[in-house]
Amino acid sequence: MSDRYIHKDIEAKWQATWEKQGLYDTVEMPGQPKWYALTMLPYTSGDLHTGHWYAMTPSDAAARFRRMNGYNVFFPIGFDAFGLPAENAAIQNNVHPQKWTYNNVERMQGQLRRMGAMWAWDREAISCDPEYYKWSQWFFLKLFEMGLAYREYAPVDWCPKCNTTLAREQVWGEDRHCERCDTPVIKKDLNQWKFRITNYSEELLDDLDNIDWPDPVKVMQTNWIGRSDGAQVTFVTEAGDPIEIFTTRPDTLWGATFMVLAPEHPLVNKITSDEQRGAVDECVEQASRLDEIARTAEDKEKTGVFTGGYAINPVNGERIPVWIADYVLMGYGTGAIMAVPGHDERDFEFAKKFDLPIQLVVQPPPDSDAGHVRTADDLESAWPGEGVMINSGPINGTPVGKEEGESVKAAIAWLEEKEKGVGAVNYRLRDWLISRQRMWGTPIPMIFCASCGTVPVPYADLPVRLPDDAQFKPTGESPLNYHEGFRYVKCPQCQGNAERETDTMDTFMCSSWYQYAYVDPYHKAGAPLAVDDMPWDGERGSYWLPVDQYTGGIEHATMHLLYTRFFTKALRDMGVVDFDEPMLRLFNQGIILGPDGERMSKSRGNVVNPDEYVDKYGADTVRGYLMFIGPWEHGGPWDPSAIEGVSRFLYRVWSVILGEPGSNGAGGPATEEDVRGLERKLHQTILKVSEDFGSFRFNTAIAALMELNNYLIRVKQTFASSQSVGAEHGIWQESVRALLLMMAPVFPHVSEELWQRLADGSEARSIHLQSWPQADPQKAKEDEITVVVQVNGRVRDKLNVAPNTAKEKLEQMALASDNVQKWMNGKQIRKVVVVADKLVNIVIG
RNA sequence: GGGUCGGUGGCGGAAUGGCAGACGCAGCGGACUUAAAAUCCGCCGGGUUAAAACCCAUGUGGGUUCGAAUCCCACCCGACCUACCA
Secondary structure: OOOOOOHHHHHHHHHHHHHHHOOOOOOOOOOOOEEEEEEOOOEOOOOOOHHHHHHHHHHHHHHHHHHHOOOEEEOEEEEEOOOHHHHHHHHHHOOOHHHHHHHHHHHHHHHHHHOOOOOEEEEEEEOOOHHHHHHHHHHHHHHHHOOOEEEEEEEEEEEOOOOEEEOHHHEEOOOOEEOOOOOEOEEEEEEEEEEOHHHHHHHHHHHHHHOEOOHHHHHHHHHHHOEEEEEEEEEEEOOOOEEEEEEOOHHHHHHOOEEEEOOOOOOHHHHOOOOOHHHHHHHHHHHHHHHHOOOOOOOOOOOEEEEEEEEEOOOOOOEEEEEEEOOOOOOOOOOEEEEOOOOOHHHHHHHHHHOOOOOOOEEOOOOOOOOOOOOHHHOOOOOOOOEEEOOOHHHOOOEEOOOOOHHHHHHHHHHHHOOOEEEEEEEOOOOEEOEEOOOOOOEOOEEEEOOOEEEEOOHHHOOOOOOOOOOOOOOOOOHHHHOHHHHEEEOOOOOOEEEEOOOEEOOHHHHOOHHHHOOOOOOOOOOOOOOOOOOOOHHHHHHHOOEEEEEEOHHHOOOHHHHHHHHHHHHHHOOOOOOOOOEEEEEEOOEEEOOOOOEOOOOOOOOOOHHHHHHHHOHHHHHHHHHHOOOOOOEEEOOOOOHHHHHHHHHHHHHHHHOOOOOOOOOOOOOHHHHHHHHHHHHHHHHHHHHHHHOOOHHHHHHHHHHHHHHHHHHHOOOOOOOOOOHHHHHHHHHHHHHHHHHOOOOHHHHHHHHHHHHOOOOOOOHHHOOOOOOOHHHHOOOOEEEEEEEOOEEEEEEEEOOOOOHHHHHHHHHHOHHHHHHHOOOOEEEEEEEOOOEEEEEEO
C-alpha cells in the first residue's frame, strides 16, 4: 500500500469495510449504559448540502465520542419523505411523487455514506413508506378516540401558491407569509382537522424546566405558548346578551369607558343600531378584505366604528358604548375587550382618535413639572405604571406596584365574591391545524357517511394507502379529490355509500414521532393493526427511549420541537410511552454561510457544494474543517482557503506517525525533560479534548490536537528514534496512539487507517471500538509555573516557580525583583495582592 | 415597539475576573528547486525606538475592582425571533 495519504482510497475502503463488518449496526445491550444521539432528519430534497454536513458531522463526532467512552450508542438516520416539492415535481415532470422521492432517497443515501458517519442504517425509516404512515394513521385514530383530534369549521390561513392550509406556526413574519414559499397567506373558512395541543399548554410550559434545552428555544416556546394571567368578566348588552372579555388588568375595570369587539365577533350584527349599520358593515367588509390583502407594517393607524349599541359595566353599572375595531382580534381571548384608555396605550390612541372619554383609576405620582395632581387631561399617553387605585369603589386605595399585582388580586377577589367574573389564564397557543389539501402526505383515516356521520377507518383496515395511479394536473387541487377509487368507499359502519377524507396530514406529524419509529422501523409490517397495539417493540423502546441528545437548527423552535413535545405527552396519555419529554438534551448548531458571509442561496450564487470539497480534500478534512471554523452554535462563513489548514494537519499527522524514525534530527537519546515534556503535553491535551468534545466545543478540541501534533513534530527531532527502547519509546507510542484515538470521532477514516498501520496487522480491532484515552491529572501538571509580578496592575516582571509556592514566598520574591524595585521608585506599598500560581500585584502610591 | 444573542488583528476565532490574540487562514522573509507548486524554517495588532524598553489597543462612554475583553449602567451597530395578545 502507498505511503502517501490518499484520502479517496482510504475513505472508500473503510466505508466499505465498516459496512461489511456491521460496525455500526444497532445492538441493544441491557446492563450497559445507552446513549440515543439524534440529529434532525433530512427532507428528501435530493441533495445533501453544506448545511446538512454542518448539522450532521459534528453530531456524529459527538456520538462517536460517547461510544468510545463506554456507551452503547444509537445514531439513527431516516428521511422526511412527504411534502409539497415532490408533488410540484410530479405536476411539472409528470412523474409520480413516490418515484421522485425514492430517486432522491437513493441519491442522498449515497451522499450520507460519504460522510463516514456511524449511521444505524439497519434502523432507517422513510416516512412515506406505507408501513411507516400506517402508524401515523394509527396515532391519528387514537388521538381521535381521546378527543385530541377534532374537525372544525373555522377561518384558517391558506397559502394561495401551495394551495393548502397552514398551521399558525407555519405563517411567518409581519406580512403573514407562507413559511415554505414566502407567499402572503389569506383567510378562508374551511372544515379542518386539528390536534388539541392547547390541552397541554400549561404542561408544555412547565416542563421546559425539566429539560436541558438552550434558553433561546425555551424563550421562544414560552412566548409562543404565551400565558397571560388575569380575569374573565361578563359585560351585558342593553338587549341582555352577555359579552365575555378577558383582561390582565381587572383592577382597571372601573376605568372602562367603552368596549371594542373584533369585526368578526358574533354579536356585531345583533348589537348594531339601524343608524350605524351602514358604517359597521363597511368596516366589517374592510376588515375582512384587509385579511386578504397583505397587511403591511404601516397599517398601524387604528380604525373603528361605533355600533350604536351599549353595554353595562358589571362593576359600576355604567352604560358604555360598544365599538368595533380591527385592533381587536377574534383569534385571541374572547374577541372582545373592555377599553381602559387611561391605562392602556392602544385604548388611549383609539379614545383620542374618536374623542371617547378617558377615566383615570390609577393615580400617577405628581408631575414634577406641573407640580399638581395629574388628571386625565394631563396625559399624553396612557399611564400603565405605579400609583394608587382611585375612582374604583371597593378597591380604592390599593397600591399598584410594578410587579406585585396586589390591585389585580384585590379586583379578582372582589369579582369572584360578587360573581361578576373569575380569575382566568389565557394562552396564545392555538390548536395545531394538521389538514393539508395536498396529495403527497399521510391520508387522514376518516370517512364521511351521510347516515353515520364522521366514521374512523377501522384499525384493521390501515393503512389507508395513497393511490399509485393518481393524476397530477396543474389545477391546484389535490388529485385525491378526483381519484374515484380512493374517494368513494363504503361506510365501515352501515356499508352504505360514503366518502373518504381527502385531506392529508401536515408532514410535521411524521416527524413528531420519528425518534420512536427508529427504535423499530415498520413494526408489524404487513400485519393488520388493532387498537391495543404497540407501535414498536416494547423492549427496544424501553431500552433506547427517550432521546438523550438531540441536535438541530433553532428554526424549528415553535414548530417541530413544540409538536414532538406535545405528541410525546399525548403518547404518554395513551399509554404508549412512560416519560414526559421526548428529548432530554438539545443543542442548536448555527448556520453555515456562503463565502460572502450571506445565507447560501441559489439566487445569490454563493452555494458551496460539499461533494466538490469531499472530492478534493476528503470527507475527513471537510468534517474537520466544519468543526474547526468556530463554535458550533455560531455557524459562520465557509472559507474555501481556510480548509487548507485542516488538510495540512492531516498530512502532517500522517508523516509524523508513519515517517521514518530517527530521520529528522541530530540523533542521540532524548533527555528526561524531553520525555516529561511530551508526557505533560499529551495528558494536558487529553484533558482538554475530553472536556471540549463533551460540550460540543470541537473548534478548540481540534486546535489542541493540532498543538499536540506540532509538539510531536518538534520533539521528534530530539528523540533519537521512535523505535528505540525505554521511556522515550513508551511515551512516543502512547502519544501517537492517543492522538489517533482523539482524532477518531472527527476524522474517522484517516485515524482508522493509521491505527491499523501502527498495529501492523496484529491489532485488527477497529479504532472505533477502542476506549477513549484516560488522562492522568498528575502527569498533566506543570513542573514550573510563571507567576506574573505587577506594579499597580501592570506587568513588570515574571517569576518561574514550582507550583503551589507559598504566597509569602511569592511576595518576597516579587519585592526582591530589580524591575519591581525600579517601578516602585521608593514609593510606599499600600497593598500586595497574591494569587497562588497566578500573580503578585503590588499596589503603591 | 418588545425579546434573545452577539461586536476581540487583514480574516475565522482563543482567552468568561489575573501575561489579550491559542489554533488556523491570508500576508511577508528565508531554505529546497533550473523554475514553479508542494514542503520546511522564521516574522506577523498599532505606535515611539538602533535596540532594550515603554505606551496605546477587545464597538462607544461611564462605573465596580489591587486588577475588566470578561461583572454592572447607558448608548451605538449587527443577526435572529416576535409583534395591535387585551
